[in-house]
Amino acid sequence: MPDEASGADVAVRILSNAGKDPHIDLYWSFLYNEGVSKVAKVLQRDQSILGISLGMNYISSVGANSLAVCLMVNRTLKAMHLPNNHFGDKGAVAIAGALIENTSLEDLDMRDCQVRTFRNSASNRVKERVAPLRRKGAPDASGRRAQRGSVGIPPPDSW
Numbered sequence: 001m002p003d004e005a006s007g008a009d010v011a012v013r014i015l016s017n018a019g020k021d022p023h024i025d026l027y028w029s030f031l032y033n034e035g036v037s038k039v040a041k042v043l044q045r046d047q048s049i050l051g052i053s054l055g056m057n058y059i060s061s062v063g064a065n066s067l068a069v070c071l072m073v074n075r076t077l078k079a080m081h082l083p084n085n086h087f088g089d090k091g092a093v094a095i096a097g098a099l100i101e102n103t104s105l106e107d108l109d110m111r112d113c114q115v116r117t118f119r120n121s122a123s124n125r126v127k128e129r130v131a132p133l134r135r136k137g138a139p140d141a142s143g144r145r146a147q148r149g150s151v152g153i154p155p156p157d158s159w
Contacts, residue, residue, distance in 0.1 A: 007057075008035030015042040015049070022049055023079070028056040036063035040070035043077065051079035051107070059113075064091025071098035071105065079107035088114040099129045 007030035015024060031039065036059050043049060057063075064087035071077070082095075092115045099105060108130075 007031045008038045011035050012038050012042060015039060015046065023051040023053075024049055025053045026057065027053045027081075029054075031057040031059070031063075033058075033060055033063040033066070037066040040066040043070045044073045047074065047076045049077060051081075052077065053081040055081055055083040055085070055109075057085060059085035059087050059091070061087045061091035061094065063087065065094045068094040068098040071095065071102045075102065075104050077102075077105055080105060081107070081109040082113060083109050083111040085113045089117050093126065096126045096130050097123070100125055103129075 011026050011029055011031055014026065026039065029035070031054065036054065036057060039052075039054070043052070054067075059067075059082065063085075064082075067080070067082075071080075080095075085091075087095075092110055092113065095108070095110070099108075
C-alpha cells in the first residue's frame with residue numbers, strides 16, 4: 001500500500017495542473033486525511049475546478065472537516081464525490097453544514113461513508129439545504145429520474 005505522503009503529493013501535482021480539465025478524478029489515490037487536507041487547500045484557491053472525485057481515499061471526519069472548510073470558500077465547485085470513505089455522521093454533518101454557505105454545489109455523493117444517523121444529528125437548516133440535492137436515480141416530483149445530483153444519505157422525506 002502506498003504511503004500517505006506520496007498519494008498527497010501526487011494529488012496536489014494533479015490539481016496544480018488541472019487548468020485543462022475542470023473535473024478531477026482522485027478515486028482510490030490513497031490520500032488519507034493529510035492528502036485530503038492538501039487537496040482542500042488547493043480547492044480553496046483554485047476556482048477552475050468544477051468537480052472532484054475523492055472516493056476510496058480513507059477519509060475520516062478529520063478529512064471531511066477540511067473539505068467542509070473548503071466548501072465554505074470555494075464557490076465554483078459543482079460536484080464532489082466522496083463514496084466509500086469512513087467519515088461517518090460527524091463528517092457528513094460538517095460537509096452538509098458547509099452547504100448552508102455554499103450554494104453552488106449541485107452534486108454530492110456520500111454513499112457508503114458510514115453515515116448512520118444523519119437525520120438525527122443534522123440541524124433543520126442543514127436538512128433544508130441538502131433536500132434539493134436529489135439522489136442519483138431518485139424520481140423527482142414529476143416522476144422523472146434524476147440525471148444529475150446525488151446525495152448518499154436518506155432522502156429528506158424519510159427524515
